[in-house]
Amino acid sequence: MYTRSEPVTTPVHFTFEGRPMQAQAGETVAAALLAGNVGAFRDTPVSGTARAPYCMMGTCFECLVTIDGRPNRQACMTEIREGMAVTRQKGAA
Template identity: 50%
Template sequence: MRKRTVPRVSVTIDGRSARIRPGTSVAAALLEQGRWDFRTDPVSGTARGPYCGMGVCLECEVTVDGRPAVRACIERVREGMSIDTSAGEVGP
């Protein structure tokens, strides 16, 4: 019996390379990599992550390929994508 291989695409998450199944949401990709905190609220400084999972609440916003405020729960990964979760973090 031949083992079935699942195709993967290469993405960069906060400067680190990852191999993710194509068509996976950015949120699922981040969760798969052990990331629950997608950004830091610029006002309160609290960690934010997925909440509604359908693009309504905006808690999972990340920067994708230089585009800020992309909802990770509705954006799909693609080959070569760069995902940055540091946008919105409160500086020192």
């Protein structure tokens, strides 16, 4: 669904749901996940349906993930860091 138009020059390594992934330094967790073709970021606590980023600017809170054990992090507002463990937020935190 999404592709990189530029090569990764300064790689950062992280995991999503335990799976090793690579990103470009300086980009957001959300951009890194989308570029890695992650479909759903979370399941809603109300109906359990899958959601993914909608606004990419900190407004909609659809991209909430758990980062290094901390839930409710806005993936679109958080810079990716080496060694981050990112997981889907399933329902309520």
